[in-house]
Amino acid sequence: MYNLLKGKKGIIFGALDSKSIAWKVAERAHEEGAKFVLTNAPVALRLGTISELAEKTGSQVIPADATSIMDLENLVEQAMEILGGKIDFVLHSIGMSVNVRRGNHYTNQDYNFTKTGWDVSALSFHRVMSVLYKKEAMNEWGSIVALTYMAAQRVFPDYNDMADNKAYLESVARSFGYFFSRDHKVRVNTISQSPTVTTAGSGVKGFDGFVSFAEKMSPLGNASALECADYTISLFSDLTKMVTLQNLFHDGGFSNMGISTAIMDEFMKKDEKIEEPKKEIKE
Ligand SMILES: NC(=O)c1ccc[n+]([C@@H]2O[C@H](COP(=O)([O-])OP(=O)(O)OC[C@H]3O[C@@H](n4cnc5c(N)ncnc54)[C@H](O)[C@@H]3O)[C@@H](O)[C@H]2O)c1
Numbered sequence: 001m002y003n004l005l006k007g008k009k010g011i012i013f014g015a016l017d018s019k020s021i022a023w024k025v026a027e028r029a030h031e032e033g034a035k036f037v038l039t040n041a042p043v044a045l046r047l048g049t050i051s052e053l054a055e056k057t058g059s060q061v062i063p064a065d066a067t068s069i070m071d072l073e074n075l076v077e078q079a080m081e082i083l084g085g086k087i088d089f090v091l092h093s094i095g096m097s098v099n100v101r102r103g104n105h106y107t108n109q110d111y112n113f114t115k116t117g118w119d120v121s122a123l124s125f126h127r128v129m130s131v132l133y134k135k136e137a138m139n140e141w142g143s144i145v146a147l148t149y150m151a152a153q154r155v156f157p158d159y160n161d162m163a164d165n166k167a168y169l170e171s172v173a174r175s176f177g178y179f180f181s182r183d184h185k186v187r188v189n190t191i192s193q194s195p196t197v198t199t200a201g202s203g204v205k206g207f208d209g210f211v212s213f214a215e216k217m218s219p220l221g222n223a224s225a226l227e228c229a230d231y232t233i234s235l236f237s238d239l240t241k242m243v244t245l246q247n248l249f250h251d252g253g254f255s256n257m258g259i260s261t262a263i264m265d266e267f268m269k270k271d272e273k274i275e276e277p278k279k280e281i282k283e
Pocket of ligand 1: 013014015016017019020021022040041044064065066067092093094095096120147148149192193194195196197198199200201202
């Protein structure tokens, strides 16, 4: 470990169980010397296993529904009290689509579900930042990160209305990030992560197919939740102070690929398969 977050204080949203990306971020932040509070929606605190993580990392859990300003105000005030000062880093790791859960096709949405999914997955990021900004709760050179997926830029049909939510989330990161960076020297970025087997991820129809396809398409393969946590830690650290308003792909190279030989192989007849040049072995 590198003590990258020594003395830093944070708020981590979205650790449901040990598969959650936020769970891995909390474990890594703890290893890097940070102190933080954990938070999740009250229902997730009942269903998930966050208390284990709290114990492991010496953190307190403060319930907050990310769609409630009152909950978020209480969270930020309590976090500053518990941690003894302003906040250095915040992870927004929240996503949920009611249309996906109910199996509604993208072309046939229930718009009340659409609004709820957008409120939870996208507008919540604006709300979190608005509370932090108004309360002047962030230290200078702090860092705010939200997690996103490439369906914000490209079509993944079964990602459904989450694609639109992620596009909105990324836009909020830029728009609010401008004011946060200008006024408080706080950077705001999104990390666009590979498909990862978690509760939210697995809810998407055909998710296994997503994962295998991305694995074959990406020259480095899919990035794991732990690797995503490592990248997030680097963005919370002082080593990335001038990175802001960015959507950063953390996907093993997937986002810049057109086609890979592994995918081509699936579509070629046996005798047409591309031979890779043999590696020369030097004596
Ligand atoms: N798993 C993937 O394939 C993948 C890929 C790219 C990005 N992401 C994003 O990563 C983030 C974390 O997801 P994950 O994959 O770790 O799954 P996860 O299910 O472990 O985490 C989602 C979290 O959102 C929380 N949440 C839902 N409604 C909430 C509310 N009203 N208030 C507060 N919290 C609420 C849940 O309780 C849960 O902890 C999400 O933004 C997700 O879209 C996931």
